[in-house]
Amino acid sequence: MRKFSTSLLVSFLAATSGVYAQTSVLQDKSGETSVLVKDQPVIINAGDANVTVNTGYGWARTAAKSDKFIGINLTVKSEEGVAALLEGYKFKPDYKASIYFALTPHDTAHPSTTHTVYLAPYVGKSYFNLLQSDTTNTFDKRNFGNAGVKLGYNLLTALGNNSIILGVSADVGQLNNLSALKEAEVYQTVTANQTTRLTDKEIAYAGSYTTFTGARFNFDAYVFPKLMGGLIGLGGYSRTLTGGPAPKTNAGLGFIVGQKGAPSHIAVGVFYQFKDIFDQTTSDKKLLERSGINVVAGYKL
Amino acid sequence: MDGGATWENKGVQIKIDNKLEYFMTCKAMSGTDWTFTIKDKAAKKKLLEEDGTTGEEIPNFSKLEGSFDVNPDVTPKIDA
Numbered sequence: 001m002r003k004f005s006t007s008l009l010v011s012f013l014a015a016t017s018g019v020y021a022q023t024s025v026l027q028d029k030s031g032e033t034s035v036l037v038k039d040q041p042v043i044i045n046a047g048d049a050n051v052t053v054n055t056g057y058g059w060a061r062t063a064a065k066s067d068k069f070i071g072i073n074l075t076v077k078s079e080e081g082v083a084a085l086l087e088g089y090k091f092k093p094d095y096k097a098s099i100y101f102a103l104t105p106h107d108t109a110h111p112s113t114t115h116t117v118y119l120a121p122y123v124g125k126s127y128f129n130l131l132q133s134d135t136t137n138t139f140d141k142r143n144f145g146n147a148g149v150k151l152g153y154n155l156l157t158a159l160g161n162n163s164i165i166l167g168v169s170a171d172v173g174q175l176n177n178l179s180a181l182k183e184a185e186v187y188q189t190v191t192a193n194q195t196t197r198l199t200d201k202e203i204a205y206a207g208s209y210t211t212f213t214g215a216r217f218n219f220d221a222y223v224f225p226k227l228m229g230g231l232i233g234l235g236g237y238s239r240t241l242t243g244g245p246a247p248k249t250n251a252g253l254g255f256i257v258g259q260k261g262a263p264s265h266i267a268v269g270v271f272y273q274f275k276d277i278f279d280q281t282t283s284d285k286k287l288l289e290r291s292g293i294n295v296v297a298g299y300k301l
Numbered sequence: 302m303d304g305g306a307t308w309e310n311k312g313v314q315i316k317i318d319n320k321l322e323y324f325m326t327c328k329a330m331s332g333t334d335w336t337f338t339i340k341d342k343a344a345k346k347k348l349l350e351e352d353g354t355t356g357e358e359i360p361n362f363s364k365l366e367g368s369f370d371v372n373p374d375v376t377p378k379i380d381a
Contacts, residue, residue: 111364112361112362161331231332261334262332
């Protein structure tokens with residue numbers, strides 16, 4: 001038998017930073033995030049009594065200087081909770097669909113650090129009721145279609161022995177001011193035998209509705225202390241909206257819990273969110289009165 | 302690997318008369334479990350299997366290197 005070289009060097013580079021995919025549990029009440037976590041296809045956001053389900057998928061191709069990813073994401077939700085999603089002919093969920101392209105350059109000089117940049121064009125549509133300004137308590141059924149593109153950057157690095165995730169993103173597209181309007185519950189009334197029943201509850205938004213081209217800027221920062229086993233992350237986020245009649249910045253603080261053996265698979269996140277922290281919309285409520293808790297859960301199939 | 306990613310170098314056939322050296326690096330958030338395997342598909346046996354967790358020495362990182370003797374009469378394939 002012919003003899004070949006007596007030794008072989010097997011080089012294996014696995015650049016699975018765990019910080020790329022279309023979405024992540026690190027999201028606010030409206031589902032916005034700048035940090036993308038890989039392989040977490042189902043996420044449930046309980047914010048504001050709504051339920052959001054995200055599915056995402058990505059794959060990698062090895063390359064000499066970088067890993068490249070492409071994936072899709074579909075988010076569906078209902079303004080009236082998950083029950084309305086499944087209510088026969090009323091099945092008409094809001095949705096947002098996007099495709100994303102991500103790039104992770106190999107950085108062998110800094111073994112603790114992984115950079116990821118991504119670009120994600122999206123389209124979406126939402127359905128809602130708009131309460132008429134007269135005194136009839138009737139509403140119009142409206143819908144809003146939009147499109148935009150998000151550009152983001154994620155960084156996985158270390159401070160001492162602790163892992164750190166940072167994310168920033170900018171998103172430009174068509175937006176509306178629905179989140180700034182007041183929600184009202186509208187019922188049909190049936191009176192019989194001196195008893196009035198309220199039926200067919202629906203949510204309608206009250207106020208001056210408008211659409212506009214705006215930009216959103218997201219920032220996320222989390223540290224995973226080694227003292228806590230690296231499975232629990234502490235941190236928060238800010239979400240800034242510019243443009244339109246009510247520009248504002250929301251912020252949240254909280255903690256997240258990852259899975260043992262795969263800490264980037266966040267199982268649950270609990271956040272305390274403050275709405276309009278700079279009071280740009282001159283609300284008559286104090287900051288603490290504009291705050292609320294949110295729970296997000298992720299599941300890996 | 303993180304998320305169960307498997308990196309496979311398909312169709313690689315190497316004839317070795319005594320020694321195989323290997324070197325593996327893995328970048329993933331500290332606490333991520335990984336498994337590194339070198340198989341001999343022809344003989345249907347594992348030549349090497351090592352487990353580890355990133356962040357044990359360097360945050361968000363693992364490195365594995367070493368060597369082992371192989372049977373000179375076997376033509377191993379690398380599957381890692």
